[in-house]
Amino acid sequence: MKKHILFLAAMLACLTFGSPVWAMETDECMECHISADDVGEGNAIDGALFAHTSHAEEGCAGCHEVSDGHPDDAQSLTMSASCEDCHDTIAETYAASAHGENAACVDCHNAHKALPPTSLSGLQMNESCQDCHEPMDVEESHSRWLPQADVHIRSVPCISCHISSDKFVITLYVTQRQDNRAYADYELVDYQQLQQYVGDQSITGLVDLDQSGEVSLDELSEFYSDKDKKGLRLWAMMTPEEVDHNFHTLDNRWDCTYCHAAGPDSMGNSFVAFPTADGTYQRVPMEQGATIDALFGTPDFYMVGSTRSKTLNIIGLLILLGGFAMPIGHGTLRFLTRKNRRKEH
Numbered sequence: 001m002k003k004h005i006l007f008l009a010a011m012l013a014c015l016t017f018g019s020p021v022w023a024m025e026t027d028e029c030m031e032c033h034i035s036a037d038d039v040g041e042g043n044a045i046d047g048a049l050f051a052h053t054s055h056a057e058e059g060c061a062g063c064h065e066v067s068d069g070h071p072d073d074a075q076s077l078t079m080s081a082s083c084e085d086c087h088d089t090i091a092e093t094y095a096a097s098a099h100g101e102n103a104a105c106v107d108c109h110n111a112h113k114a115l116p117p118t119s120l121s122g123l124q125m126n127e128s129c130q131d132c133h134e135p136m137d138v139e140e141s142h143s144r145w146l147p148q149a150d151v152h153i154r155s156v157p158c159i160s161c162h163i164s165s166d167k168f169v170i171t172l173y174v175t176q177r178q179d180n181r182a183y184a185d186y187e188l189v190d191y192q193q194l195q196q197y198v199g200d201q202s203i204t205g206l207v208d209l210d211q212s213g214e215v216s217l218d219e220l221s222e223f224y225s226d227k228d229k230k231g232l233r234l235w236a237m238m239t240p241e242e243v244d245h246n247f248h249t250l251d252n253r254w255d256c257t258y259c260h261a262a263g264p265d266s267m268g269n270s271f272v273a274f275p276t277a278d279g280t281y282q283r284v285p286m287e288q289g290a291t292i293d294a295l296f297g298t299p300d301f302y303m304v305g306s307t308r309s310k311t312l313n314i315i316g317l318l319i320l321l322g323g324f325a326m327p328i329g330h331g332t333l334r335f336l337t338r339k340n341r342r343k344e345h
Helices: 002-018 026-033 047-052 088-095 122-130 135-143 149-155 158-162 191-198 217-225 310-336 338-344
Strands: 168-177 186-188 232-240 270-275 281-285
Touching (some): 135 149, 217 232, 310 338
Parallel strands (some): 168 270
Antiparallel strands (some): 168 186, 168 232
């Protein structure tokens, strides 16, 4: 009996004092790991970005084992979980894709910055791709078959064409010419730069003037006509709402009509994405169909087919009919009056 009591006491001591500190709170970890000066550049974590990830719900201890003496014992953290433990379906899909043998999860993803696509700009989505695929090489290979390849690449994140997801929206980002120089390329404007335009007001008030939570056509027009915002433009990208890991060159993406069909439903849904102080993006929905309204929407976005305007279609048809009517009418009148012209001669 005495031996059993001693055994149980020893087990309790091990569980209490000898095991990894599973109960260590994320906030405690961040006291050191938020500073590169304390833990080194490779171990520093942006706490604000990490808080936006789904991994933050699990906390640091969800993936890392921490020893009793950490950090004084100078032992490296060990992983208590792998990506596949939680993302088994994604791992299976990815392994069967074109990328499966070329890159591991950590080659594309930083677990401390694993943000949903709706919190990223289209350019941020491409950053992982560019670690292996040089932008110039990508543009050159696409230009062999894709007209205006540079425009397409700047307007469509890689994963819009190279994953099997088919739910897309138009997302507009605030841009400005580099250093406000004429004819310079447009670049995304960051949070600090936009703050100069709005002062103490919310960043979203730059376009959502009444702060209703939706950008209307009238507000778009006012944004473009405001002289104080001269130089600011909205750059549109077709971004995926959902992301899978079935990386392939999909046959239907070679078909221009996949994106350029006449007003597909997905193109009617659009957002203006504003940068936040922590580097993520906050989306504000736009009035239904606002982006594809060629007359009253944003003048910086025009997608052949998708941005068809019924009004412009009618005007164009009238112009064509007028063009045909003149020679046909003139020819008909001359034919009917041919006898009169003969008598005159």
